[in-house]
Amino acid sequence: MIDRMQAQQEDVRFRILRLLQDNPHLTQRELAGALGISLGKANFCVKALLDKGLIKLHNFKASRNKLAYSYLLTPAGVAEKAALTARFLGRKMAEYEQLKAEIESLKQECDVSPRV
Incomplete structure (x- = not known):
């Protein structure tokens, strides 16, 4: 299990790899x-x-633009992105389940409490 800070760092790494795979010509400023x-x-x-x-x-x-660079994912980068994607999805699914349970709890609270 990873802590919250590691999860945030993984999320940023995942999002960077995802963006660069989709658009390798992004500048760091655009990223x-x-x-x-x-x-x-x-x-x-x-x-x-x-x-x-x-x-x-x-x-x-x-x-002509000597600053024209492209960021390309290496085979290791593609593999890492796949692993990060699976972990990212797992975290988001867990967050979704927690939110769903909290929403259900709040709905029950609203139904039980007297109306003003």
């Missing part, structure tokens, strides 16, 4: 905006994914 995190945190996370070998950076040498 930060899409995730609602600071540019510094996005940079830190991208560097960590690069260091772990989960993504690789591809520079378009023929491009």
